[in-house]
Amino acid sequence: MKIMFSAGEASGDLHGARLAEGVKRIAPESEMFGFGGAQMAAAGVRLVADCAAYSVMGVWEVVTNLSRILSLLNLLTEAMKREKPDLLVLIDYPDFNWRLAKRAKALGVRVFSYIPPSAWAWRKGRAKSCAKLADEFVAIFPFELPVYQAAGANISFVGNPLVDTVHPSMTESEARAFFGVPENSYPILLLPGSRKQEISLVFPAMLQGARRIAEEKSDAVFYLPVAQGMDQARMERMAAEAGVKVTFTREHTYDLMGVAQLALATSGTVVMEAALMGLPSIVLYRLSPVSYFIGRLLVHVKYFSLPNILLDEMVQPELLQDEANPTRIFAEARRFWAEPEHGSAVRARLKDACALLGAPGSSERVAQRIVAAAGGKA
DSSP: OEEEEEEOHHHHHHHHHHHHHHHHHHOTTOEEEEEEOHHHHHTTOEEEEEGGGOOOOSHHHHHHTHHHHHHHHHHHHHHHHHHOOSEEEEESOHHHHHHHHHHHHHTTOEEEEESOOOTTTBOTTHHHHHHHHOSEEEESSGGGHHHHHHTTOOEEEOOOTHHHHOOOSSOHHHHHHHHTOOTTOEEEEEEOOSSHHHHHHTHHHHHHHHHHHHHHOTTEEEEEEOOTTOOHHHHHHHHHHHTOOEEEEOSOHHHHHHHOSEEEEESSHHHHHHHHTTOOEEEEEOOOHHHHHHHHHHBOOSOOSHHHHHHTSOOSOEEEGGGOSHHHHHHHHHHHHHOHHHHHHHHHHHHHHHHTTOOSOHHHHHHHHHHHHTTSOO
16 A cells, blocks of 8 residues: 655644554655655655745745646656555645645546645635545534535544644653743743744744833743744744743753743644643734735634634634734733733633644544545555
């Protein structure tokens, strides 16, 4: 049995690695190859191309990188023709992966979609076009199902992989000692995202908000966990220029979340990870002017951070574009130490949001479906 994977960005690489590990446990004889990163390679996926070189954000950024993306598409199509996989597994990365799906369908290769396009939020017509291309879909959030079901897709929700992975490895006292968190301090995490565009567009506002907090709250201390692919030297320079003392760390992020009181975070999976650790966030998001203008025309959602979407309620503050400024960031952050009941209420609702992610073991359940779809026994 031969399975081809296509995953973009660090998050897709992580999801793909978990699925590959599950496939290997269920069907040890299977051969896996495709587009992914270091974690997928370590899990047994033979890489045709490394996704680390193809991470872009926003409509305009995709357009300006189109020639490189088309070259990658041709490379993977040739690999598909040569290898003749039993199944193509798409993992997120929709603007690229569904172009690849069209080519797979033309070659008679079955398509399995894990983390399908966000048709619930924008371009709902994509659900119908995707349903014609993919034989099976698995979503990682329950709110994704209705639009695909209405389009006739074979889609299911079997839980979210974060439930299995977001756990501390230390006690709180061990974590405080490990990170050197001062006694009686108020630790705040800065979570600017891993993409270059996020560092450029969101991190400056985040730093200015942190500076405003430090001016008002003398016991505030700031930590920034550095993920793979992030330019730490650049962020250190930006923090120094902003006049904010930031401790950069490279491991045990969930333990750091466990001792922090608050996060200033770019909207994304990390906000949900923080919620699973009981850590509330001030959620920020900025795009380039062109991408934001296009997004305003196409996207129709009430909320843009995952816990708020799950609960259909503004549990955590969301600051978009010009709202992501030092004054608003400070005002929203101040409520958490000035109004203790506010923080308690937010944490309680975050727990409710996390309960909607389903039971542990989702990656294994998805791997079983992949093996079955590829013609093996699950």
